Amino acid sequence: MDFKPNEEQRALASAVRDMASSLTPKDEGNGAPTGPQPFDPTGWSRMAEMGLLGLPFSEDAGGFGASSIEVALAASELGKARVALPYADAMAAAAALDAAGSDLLADVVGGEKVVLTAFGEKGGVWAPDQPTRTATGSGDGVTLSGVGVGNTDLSEAHAVVTTALADGELGVYLVEAPSVDRAVATFDGASAVRLGGREVLDAALALGNVAQSGEAIGAMEAALGMTVEYLKTRKQFGVPLMTFQALTQRAADMYVGVELTRSAVLFAAMALAEEVDVDAVSRAKYLVGTYGRLVGQEAIQLHGGIGMTAEYAVGHYTSRLASIERTFGDTRYHLARLAQGVGNHESVDVI
Known part of the structure; x- marks a missing residue:
């Protein structure tokens, strides 16, 4: 490939x-x-x-x-x-x-219109396919009840996409002009349009995760580049930090993490271009969470005190990577998803 x-x-x-x-x-x-x-x-x-x-x-x-x-x-x-x-x-x-x-x-x-998602639960774990929100009615008379939590401030959203259960069946719904308070949307008999079922949810989360995983790659690349440049120019005991083998090895680990994650994210994007592949997306998201944390933490530590300051971008990248790791399912969520499907794969005999 x-x-x-x-x-x-x-x-x-x-x-x-x-x-x-x-x-x-x-x-x-x-x-x-x-x-x-x-x-x-x-x-x-x-x-x-x-x-x-x-x-x-x-x-x-x-x-x-x-x-x-x-x-x-x-x-x-x-x-x-x-x-x-x-x-x-x-x-x-x-x-x-x-x-x-x-x-x-x-x-x-x-x-012209801003539409965002509100798949989360207030104070709950990430489980968009098991929402506490409920839908009643049919056709043009569908209404939603409950609360949905978004990943960002929903104040500027003209509409939100959320999930709800109707007689125990999962559905994805569009609510226009929702009642919102920052990242929380309240559906108190709000009129809604049913977009579909689980297949629509999978399509939405797959593209959302690929997009934010791409964003994570950019943040990781930038943090790595800044760290390498710092090791080349910052001197200690009269010599550049890059002359210390322990520090260059840590930078090398960062590089390996970035490249491995990039391959997984691009593979997931290529797979999604053909069909929705939730396993490929979960593998990419798992690596984004694992190596995003590694790259961010190492970037701060290798920069020393300056890495913790508000004026320096390394800390900003690390903060964003931490946020991405917890959006649309965190590392443990996607690892658990992959673990549940292990039995669906053929066993390989290692000789």
Whole structure:
């Protein structure tokens, strides 16, 4: 399998890199901001104009006819630039709309409407297929009750995609103009449209995880690059830190982690371009969580005290990697998913 991007994909990555650099959080004197940021409508419009919101969707649906591979490559550049916009979450919601053939997808691709997800539970574990939310009615008379938790502030969302049970059956629903308080959406008899069942949920989470895993790769690459450059230029006892073998070995471990994770993420993106492969996505997400933590922690430690300061981006990358690890299922969740399916694979005799 060839993991090298083709000419068009390289051009896309270059264009996104140029655009994303202008959206990097700026230092206003107290260090560049980190953590959740207010929604930037101007930045969102620029992403829509570039076509990032419609990359994997067909032209008939208002998209650009690319694939999940391009989504991962674009997200990687956003991750490098520390763009604080909910791209992966929007991709998950858009995938649900696409799977259901919703007319709202065209507005999402064009940037006119912002649709995000609210699959989580307030104070609960990640289990989107076992929601406490309930749906009643049918057709145009469906209403939802309960609370959904998103991955980001939902205040600017025109609609949210969530899950609910109707007579014990799982469904994915679209709720327009939801009642929200930051990341919490309250459905108190809210009108909803059923988008589909488990297949729609799988499609949404697969694309969302591929997008955020691509973002993680970008953050890991940037943290590694900054660390290597620091080891080359920072001196101790009159010599560069790179002359100390123990430190270069730790940097080498970071490099191995980045490359292994990159291969898994690109494989998952390639698999998703053909069909929804939840196992490939879970393998990628497991490595993102495992090596994202390694790269982030090692980057801070190898930088010493400066790595902990608000003015330095290494800590920001580590914070973002920690957030990604807990979005759409954490490392333990995806490892447990893979463990449950071990029995479905053939045994290999090792001679």
